[in-house]
Amino acid sequence: MTTTDDTPPNSPALPPEPKALRKRVVGLAWPIISENLLETMLGIVDTAMVAALGSAAIAGVGTGQQMMFFVLAALAALSIGNSVLVAQAVGAKSLDRAGHLARQSLIWSLFFSIPLALTGVLLSHYLVKGFGVAEDVSSIAIGYFEVTMATAVVLVALVIGSGVLRGAGDSRTPMVVTLIANILNVILAYGLIYGHFGLPNLGPVGSAWATFVARAVALALLLRVLWLGRNGVSISGAGGGWRPEWSVAKQVLKLGVPAAMEQMLIASAFVFLTGVVAHLGTDTLAAQRISMSALSFSFMPGFGFSIAATTLVGQSIGAKKPLDAAAVAKTAATWAVIWMGSIGLVIMVLAEPIMHRFTSDPEVIRIGAAGLRIVALTQPAWAIGMVHSGALRGSGDTRFPMIISASGVWTAVLLAALLTRVTNWGLPAVWCAFLCTSPVTATLSCRRFYSRIKSMADAQGETPAALASAPEPIAAH
Numbered sequence: 001m002t003t004t005d006d007t008p009p010n011s012p013a014l015p016p017e018p019k020a021l022r023k024r025v026v027g028l029a030w031p032i033i034s035e036n037l038l039e040t041m042l043g044i045v046d047t048a049m050v051a052a053l054g055s056a057a058i059a060g061v062g063t064g065q066q067m068m069f070f071v072l073a074a075l076a077a078l079s080i081g082n083s084v085l086v087a088q089a090v091g092a093k094s095l096d097r098a099g100h101l102a103r104q105s106l107i108w109s110l111f112f113s114i115p116l117a118l119t120g121v122l123l124s125h126y127l128v129k130g131f132g133v134a135e136d137v138s139s140i141a142i143g144y145f146e147v148t149m150a151t152a153v154v155l156v157a158l159v160i161g162s163g164v165l166r167g168a169g170d171s172r173t174p175m176v177v178t179l180i181a182n183i184l185n186v187i188l189a190y191g192l193i194y195g196h197f198g199l200p201n202l203g204p205v206g207s208a209w210a211t212f213v214a215r216a217v218a219l220a221l222l223l224r225v226l227w228l229g230r231n232g233v234s235i236s237g238a239g240g241g242w243r244p245e246w247s248v249a250k251q252v253l254k255l256g257v258p259a260a261m262e263q264m265l266i267a268s269a270f271v272f273l274t275g276v277v278a279h280l281g282t283d284t285l286a287a288q289r290i291s292m293s294a295l296s297f298s299f300m301p302g303f304g305f306s307i308a309a310t311t312l313v314g315q316s317i318g319a320k321k322p323l324d325a326a327a328v329a330k331t332a333a334t335w336a337v338i339w340m341g342s343i344g345l346v347i348m349v350l351a352e353p354i355m356h357r358f359t360s361d362p363e364v365i366r367i368g369a370a371g372l373r374i375v376a377l378t379q380p381a382w383a384i385g386m387v388h389s390g391a392l393r394g395s396g397d398t399r400f401p402m403i404i405s406a407s408g409v410w411t412a413v414l415l416a417a418l419l420t421r422v423t424n425w426g427l428p429a430v431w432c433a434f435l436c437t438s439p440v441t442a443t444l445s446c447r448r449f450y451s452r453i454k455s456m457a458d459a460q461g462e463t464p465a466a467l468a469s470a471p472e473p474i475a476a477h
Contacts, residue, residue: 317396
């Protein structure tokens with residue numbers, strides 16, 4: 001953080017120069033955005049590879065991936081706990097403690113992944129049957145899910161290790177190893193699904209084994225980087241051994257569990273929303289699925305700047321510079337609004353061509369385009385809400401984002417159910433519900449963050465003047 005050299009003792013810490021801060025925020029966010037895109041492509045490649053095996057193979061792998069969505073959401077959220085703690089330790093210049101936290105996070109990832117793997121394998125049959133899919137689809141989905149869950153130790157360690165590196169301010173390494181994993185996955189999936197390159201012909205389940213091997217290689221590369229160290233944080237340095245410490249696990253879980261619950265509640269809300277939309281007919285359901293695909297891409301900048309805010313706010317709080325944390329949140333929110341607002345504009349203008357890329361059915365295109373235009377209007381509010389939720393997590397508050405985000409999504413889903421019953425708007429009614437709730441949740445998250453930062457600044461004797469008007473210019477976007 002930039003401060004002037006002639007700052008008198010006990011005077012307020014000056015926020016960083018806008019240009020330098022913008023460079024830090026964007027520099028941390030773009031690899032995260034790229035990593036999310038690459039992770040999404042991992043699933044798309046698996047689906048594309050098995051497409052030649054028929055519709056049952058596509059549906060089976062797709063069902064297995066849908067089940068893994070819940071697992072990945074929980075794991076990604078749990079990684080927030082260690083990421084925030086490492087970021088705060090780095091901000092406090094306690095690099096030995098940051099390395100110790102990194103070691104403990106990896107140790108506890110092993111303890112967490114073993115029961116997760118056993119539970120997933122034992123319950124895979126019952127979970128897949130709960131989707132009510134055909135028998136041939138069910139057998140493929142069970143095989144895919146069993147392999148993925150049985151090898152969960154690699155997945156968990158990879159997610160946790162990536163979170164540690166982001167907490168240390170390194171978002172490029174996770175992006176690079178994800179890129180390597182993608183390239184390796186393409187080669188292995190082609191070989192294991194169809195029996196090429198001297199590899200066994202495993203059919204659709206071969207895609208799960210290919211993903212496991214690719215992730216294992218990525219994990220090995222990630223662990224090497226952590227061992228050598230990044231930004232002064234290393235799992236090979238001083239500051240404690242490898243014996244598991246429950247006190248550290250409690251700190252990680254205290255921050256991570258609310259974030260995990262948030263993601264699980266949101267995921268379950270969207271599952272419920274699928275049921276709501278299904279009552280509107282097959283064409284509307286198909287249009288909704290396409291809308292969700294477009295939505296997943298539009299969210300990526302928001303996720304990137306949200307995680308960047310979590311890391312940099314955490315480092316600022318660790319350094320006892322709450323005004324810097326406020327500057328980080330404002331910069332991240334501004335850039336998130338710019339990116340997501342731009343994507344929203346593209347969606348608004350090109351709604352029909354976007355739908356046409358997925359389907360040639362004119363009715364599905366008509367319904368989906370109308371829904372996408374409503375989705376486009378929600379982008380700025382979602383950007384503000386996502387970044388300030390991330391900033392709150394970086395400050396150590398993961399409970400409020402859980403309450404606001406989960407309740408906001410569930411309120412929108414229930415409102416959508418009501419609107420589809422009492423109006424004939426169809427799919428636009430569903431997204432109108434989110435258009436109504438997203439500005440409210442964004443405003444609440446924004447005000448909560450600046451109120452929290454103001455309290456920290458007051459406690460440390462810093463002037464809160466710089467915070468007094470902070471929410472207004474952000475909300476104005």
